[in-house]
Amino acid sequence: QVQLVESGGGLVQAGGSLRLSCAASRSISSVNSMGWYRQAPGNQRELVAVITSGGSTNYADSVKGRFTISRDNARNAVYLQMNSLKPEDTAVYYCKLTLYSSYWGQGTQVTVSS
Numbered sequence: 001q002v003q004l005v006e007s008g009g010g011l012v013q014a015g016g017s018l019r020l021s022c023a024a025s026r027s028i029s030s031v032n033s034m035g036w037y038r039q040a041p042g043n044q045r046e047l048v049a050v051i052t053s054g055g056s057t058n059y060a061d062s063v064k065g066r067f068t069i070s071r072d073n074a075r076n077a078v079y080l081q082m083n084s085l086k087p088e089d090t091a092v093y094y095c096k097l098t099l100y101s102s103y104w105g106q107g108t109q110v111t112v113s114s
Contacts, residue, residue: 009108022095038091
């Protein structure tokens with residue numbers, strides 16, 4: 001069993017920045033894929049960004065150039081730096097770890113005001 005705890009969400013004005021953190025209860029050095037997803041009210045959960053153990057990244061088109069995903073294996077953590085935030089980025093953001101099974105955090109709310 002793996003526990004994931006997200007933090008760093010909050011209320012920010014459009015154009016602002018936030019940095020989300022995801023702390024894992026176990027080593028992530030052998031975990032190939034870790035990612036951030038988000039779910040806005042009435043919408044399905046969608047991929048925001050993913051990073052592999054080798055450092056390769058992939059982003060949703062809607063966040064390319066504004067968001068950056070990174071991982072720190074020594075700290076068992078994954079981060080999402082979000083810049084130039086827009087009201088449409090408002091959602092609950094979830095961290096996901098895939099290792100034989102998929103594990104999700106409890107989510108952190110991000111609200112961007114116009």
